[in-house]
Amino acid sequence: MKYILVTGGVISGIGKGIIASSIGTILKSCGLRVTAIKIDPYINIDAGTFSPYEHGEVFVLNDGGEVDLDLGNYERFLDINLYKDNNITTGKIYQHVINKERHGDYLGKTVQVVPHITDAVQEWVMNQAKVPVDDDRKEPQICVIEANPSFLFQLGGTIGDIEGMPFVEAFRQFQFKAKRENFCNIHVSLVPQPNATGEQKTKPTQNSVRALRGLGLSPDLIVCRSAKPIEMAVKEKISMFCHVEPEQVIFIHDVSSTYRVPILLEEQGIIKYFKQRLNLPIGDQPSDLLMKWKKMADRYERLLKVCSIALVGKYTKLSDCYASVFKALEHSALAINHKLDLMYIDSTELEHSTEVENSVKYHQAWHKLCKADGILVPGGFGIRGTEGKLQAISWARTKKKPFLGVCLGMQLAVVEFARNCLNWKDANSTEFDSDTKNPVVIDMPEHNPGDMGGTMRLGKRKTVFKTQNSVLRKLYGDETFVEERHRHRYEVNPELTHCFEEKGLKFVGHDTEGNRMEIIELENHPYFVGVQFHPEFSSRPMKPSPPYLGLLLAATGTLNAYLQRGCKLSP
Secondary structure (H helix, E strand, O other), X not given: OEEEEEEEOOOOOOOHHHHHHHHHHHXXXXXXXXXXXXXXXXXXXXXXXXXXXXXOOOEEOOOOOEEOOHHHHHHHHHOOOOOHHHEEEHHHHHHHHHHHHHOOOOOOOOOOHHHHHHHHHHHHHHHHOOOOOOOOOOOOXXXXXXXXOEEEEEEOOOOOOHHHHHHHHHHHHHHHHHOHHHEEEEEEEEOOOOOOOOOOOOHHHHHHHHHHHHOOOOOOEEEEEEOOOOOHHHHHHHHHHOOOOHHHEEEEEOOOOXXXXXXXXXXXXXXXXXXXXXXXXXXXXXXXXXXXXXXXXXXXXXXXOEEEEEEEEOOOOOHHHHHHHHHHHHHHHHHOOOEEEEEEEEHHHHOHHHHHHOHHHHHHHHHHHHHOOEEEEXXXXXXXXXXXXXXXXXXXXXXXXXXXXXXXXXXXHHHHHHHHOOOOOOOEEOOOOOOOOOEEEEEOOOOOOOOOOOOOEEEEEEEEEOOOOOHHHHHOXXXXXXXXXXXEOEEEOHHHHHHHHHOOEEEEEEOOOOOOEEEEEEOOOOOEEEEOOOHHHHOEOOEOOHHHHHHHHHHOOOHHHHHHOOOOOOO
């Protein structure tokens, strides 16, 4: 069993997730099967009840796990499907230990952080490392001769956070249990460059490594993050004061695309280092997989044509709130050789109340919306900003602008159509108005309004196409059904769907029982599509999500040509 621990220092948010994902990509390119675990020190059981402004988006897995967005990076980079137990939290560990104590598993002993919590962390990691995550369903392993499972995990937060100390202690012990040749520690640190001097400072990294060593973990590799490429003298200084060889100091500066990060790591000899340090039976050169990444990164940087998409949402102040949506759009734009210009529009700024309070903001928001090539309304919860989203949807429908509504976006498209085409002026979702006379969106029968965590319709579900005359069915390769991930408490009222279909809003996809409406398409429109599921969670850099690809194709005026070619991209 080979373990690579990625820790962070100085500040959070310096890219541990991308670096961890990139290291996994490099190992996979060498023919190794890799899985990933993310450890978060918060007491929440999972990420499901977080505000997006706390930790960014909530990423949903096939098994319905609501997890940290870094697991989305792992899935996209490694093209794997993880499970909710691949995201360990303090809450999960303590709940697990307390349940064991209640069952009498500790035989009357005093239950303590050491050894019971730390042992539980180690057991969880070792058990989850063996779970298959590839399509071949084989246990993660290092290839060629020895079948030694390999996995990668990231210790969330930064070294020094008091809430993360039990995990640090767990891995201090674990490195001896696993043995040196099976355990490698990578420390990601920041090398700041103050504007006043322009000099790259190494002291924060020195202090961070010193703190890590004081806790009993010594870094094998130090990955230094910086705004600009780091000078050789800085590398030598970090090597000398952090007690590592110069080749054990890796530089990753800010790049135009995250696709470039695995290439930067590989160019600095990380494959050769892993081969020697972990005694891996691999060659010194990566396979065709990493060459595909290099070609993709090169192509991304050469793109000239631009496609602009307006994302109309309520969490637009932090881009991480829509991380998977952005990535799905980026994957699709790259597939059709366009650079993505994503314009975030706060939906409240499209509302009449903003026009009264701040007319400049109002007109700026509408200017962005009007100049966009396509419009996307993503998922969300709560009434704030819904009227602005309805305005954007109405604009897309009447002006024949390409539109994609995801989850709440689809539900609001149904509400907008009911109000303006069926003349049901008070049509609404019961989420926003429980007394509406025309409840076109209703809460699901199994929805429990008490507890908030894990009470939604979650995870991968089957959607069946009920007609061949569907744009989305063609985009999915003319499949009879698709399986996508869900996260919702409300759904379109099935008793009213016939009223919409008579006016041209078709429900072309539903669940296996035919009761839940999953996909809408509007007749006589270039691309007006809504999906109840979240296709962005399944998008991959080399396998873009069909609903998002359809939006980009329609926004660039190439959708019909693509469909006529049998859904094949032009060279």
